[in-house]
Amino acid sequence: MVKETLDAPYSHYLFDAELSQKIDRRTIQEMEIDGFTLMEIAGSSAAKALLEDEELTHGVYLCGKGNNAGDALVVGRYLLQHHVDATIVFLSGSDDLSADTQKNLELLKKFDSDDKLTIFEEWGPFNPPEEFDFIIDGMLGTGLTSDVRGDYTKAVEWANRQPQPVFAMDIPTGLHADSGEIMECAIEANTTFTFGGRKLGLYLKDGPEKTGTIHYCELPFPNRFKEDCNTYLLDESWIQMTSPTPGQHKYNSGVLYIIAGSEGLTGAAIMAAKSAWAEGLGAVILICPRGVLSIYEQTLPSIIKKPVGSRNDFHFKDEHSGKVLEILSEKEGALLLGPGLGREQSTVQFVKGTLSQNNKPTVIDADGLWCLAQLEHLPKVNESEWILTPHPGELNRLVPNSELQKDSRLQTVREYAQTTGVTVLAKGLPGIIGTPAGKCYLTNYNTKYFSRAGSGDVLAGKVGAYLAFGQRPDTSCAYGLLKGKQKLEYYLQHHQDLPEPSDFI
Ligand SMILES: NC(=O)C1=CN([C@@H]2O[C@H](COP(=O)(O)OP(=O)(O)OC[C@H]3O[C@@H](n4cnc5c(N)ncnc54)[C@H](O)[C@@H]3O)[C@@H](O)[C@H]2O)[C@@H](O)CC1
Numbered sequence: 001m002v003k004e005t006l007d008a009p010y011s012h013y014l015f016d017a018e019l020s021q022k023i024d025r026r027t028i029q030e031m032e033i034d035g036f037t038l039m040e041i042a043g044s045s046a047a048k049a050l051l052e053d054e055e056l057t058h059g060v061y062l063c064g065k066g067n068n069a070g071d072a073l074v075v076g077r078y079l080l081q082h083h084v085d086a087t088i089v090f091l092s093g094s095d096d097l098s099a100d101t102q103k104n105l106e107l108l109k110k111f112d113s114d115d116k117l118t119i120f121e122e123w124g125p126f127n128p129p130e131e132f133d134f135i136i137d138g139m140l141g142t143g144l145t146s147d148v149r150g151d152y153t154k155a156v157e158w159a160n161r162q163p164q165p166v167f168a169m170d171i172p173t174g175l176h177a178d179s180g181e182i183m184e185c186a187i188e189a190n191t192t193f194t195f196g197g198r199k200l201g202l203y204l205k206d207g208p209e210k211t212g213t214i215h216y217c218e219l220p221f222p223n224r225f226k227e228d229c230n231t232y233l234l235d236e237s238w239i240q241m242t243s244p245t246p247g248q249h250k251y252n253s254g255v256l257y258i259i260a261g262s263e264g265l266t267g268a269a270i271m272a273a274k275s276a277w278a279e280g281l282g283a284v285i286l287i288c289p290r291g292v293l294s295i296y297e298q299t300l301p302s303i304i305k306k307p308v309g310s311r312n313d314f315h316f317k318d319e320h321s322g323k324v325l326e327i328l329s330e331k332e333g334a335l336l337l338g339p340g341l342g343r344e345q346s347t348v349q350f351v352k353g354t355l356s357q358n359n360k361p362t363v364i365d366a367d368g369l370w371c372l373a374q375l376e377h378l379p380k381v382n383e384s385e386w387i388l389t390p391h392p393g394e395l396n397r398l399v400p401n402s403e404l405q406k407d408s409r410l411q412t413v414r415e416y417a418q419t420t421g422v423t424v425l426a427k428g429l430p431g432i433i434g435t436p437a438g439k440c441y442l443t444n445y446n447t448k449y450f451s452r453a454g455s456g457d458v459l460a461g462k463v464g465a466y467l468a469f470g471q472r473p474d475t476s477c478a479y480g481l482l483k484g485k486q487k488l489e490y491y492l493q494h495h496q497d498l499p500e501p502s503d504f505i
């Protein structure tokens with residue numbers, strides 16, 4: 001299989017407010033493309049998309065006093081030219097508008113030759129027109145610095161009560177562009193037009209519930225100004241999933257060792273093994289305590305089983321690591337450790353003993369992560385490549401610095417991956433891949449469908465399979481996630497009920 005790298009196209013770069021503002025500023029100063037021109041391109045591309053998709057007759061434009069309002073006024077001007085009336089409300093009046101927004105207000109007035117424009121200077125006297133068919137949110141964009149209050153709150157609440165669709169400029173008002181946090185209240189948009197670069201907050205925390213459909217509008221920002229970006233949106237539009245090709249022999253078609261499944265927890269090992277096998281590996285080799293072997297004999301006919309210890313061993317113990325390391329040394333390949341391993345003290349020692357002498361590319365999941373969290377240091381051989389797949393609770397246990405946790409999950413994942421040199425696949429909404437180089441990739445779909453017990457095991461099996469095919473850790477994570485997404489979409493197209501984890505195999 002060809003080794004893929006995760007090089008996101010610029011359309012999938014995610015900017016925080018600071019980076020957005022910096023790129024704006026540099027474009028204006030170094031490229032000499034002025035802010036008015038940028039605003040014109042932003043507003044006109046949103047207007048063009050609206051005119052293509054919708055039958056519109058009269059819009060209510062909710063405007064603040066910054067450049068976000070300017071975008072809205074440009075939209076208003078283009079739509080006016082197409083006989084779409086405009087009622088505009090300035091939440092902070094129109095005396096103190098930013099320069100480009102002021103200029104756009106003057107221009108808009110000049111374009112209104114048929115008296116199709118109504119302007120309210122404050123919220124109090126605003127009276128919605130008898131008939132209007134959409135709302136434009138141009139109140140606050142990346143310039144939001146504090147909680148939404150006063151008339152802005154009233155306008156947000158009013159807009160959210162209306163049955164008409166709301167189209168947000170850049171980011172729904174009230175959503176923090178960096179964190180996706182709702183600052184007291186936020187617009188619920190049907191569509192968000194995001195300008196020049198997608199804002200991080202659209203994809204984090206509460207963002208996905210507020211933004212509706214996201215429409216990315218390109219601005220003339222030179223690509224080299226975007227290189228400070230280190231967060232990307234992951235989707236199948238730019239990740240070609242290379243299909244595995246059969247090798248000469250089972251042992252050169254990808255081999256995955258799985259260390260998993262103690263008594264009472266064999267289901268996790270079974271799910272992970274089946275999931276990995278389904279990707280087309282040459283061999284999946286399940287290493288298990290001998291006491292539970294008979295369960296796997298019955299349930300996993302295609303999987304090679306290598307039992308360790310005696311018939312009375314139902315979980316992994318410290319003394320098994322020698323034998324396990326001997327088995328691991330037999331073939332090249334990757335290792336998945338953790339699903340259903342259990343939490344016995346002797347298992348923690350077994351994990352420490354095994355990992356500290358293992359140099360295979362390794363995925364550590366579930367109880368494997370619990371064991372790691374009991375240890376003072378990660379027992380990692382320097383050059384070995386690890387992927388950890390924590391859910392939010394497991395991430396909490398792994399990262400001792402609780403301050404970091406409070407700050408943001410994205411930041412936590414990034415710093416942990418960087419400082420420990422492992423790749424992290426943090427499960428949750430969104431899923432986040434963090435790499436040792438400090439890059440992060442966010443999922444772009446509803447991961448809630450995966451919240452039933454067992455889908456984590458399926459995911460770990462897939463990630464392990466791609467690692468065994470020789471893919472890089474970050475690419476293996478991306479493939480594993482997107483494979484699940486593909487299976488989910490197929491399921492929802494063909495069934496009415498909710499999928500089970502086994503449907504993602
Ligand atoms: N050249 C540029 O800078 C471009 C900017 N663009 C647009 O401009 C936006 C950023 O513009 P600005 O930096 O002017 O910022 P905004 O228009 O987002 O808002 C800033 C204004 O809102 C006030 N404000 C902040 N928090 C508030 C709160 N909680 N309640 C009430 N008022 C509050 C600030 O005092 C300031 O006056 C982007 O989101 C985008 O929509 C686009 O037009 C593209 C080009």
Ligand SMILES: Nc1ncnc2c1ncn2[C@@H]1O[C@H](COP(=O)(O)OP(=O)(O)O)[C@@H](O)[C@H]1O
Nearest residue numbers: 391427428450451453454455456457459481484
């Ligand atoms: N294909 C996928 N894409 C995105 N997220 C996924 C995918 N598969 C699993 N997940 C994530 O994994 C979580 C389930 O894993 P986990 O909580 O460890 O439980 P378990 O191991 O019991 O299944 C889901 O809530 C979801 O966040």
Ligand SMILES: [K+]
Nearest residue numbers: 140169171173
């Ligand atoms: K907005």
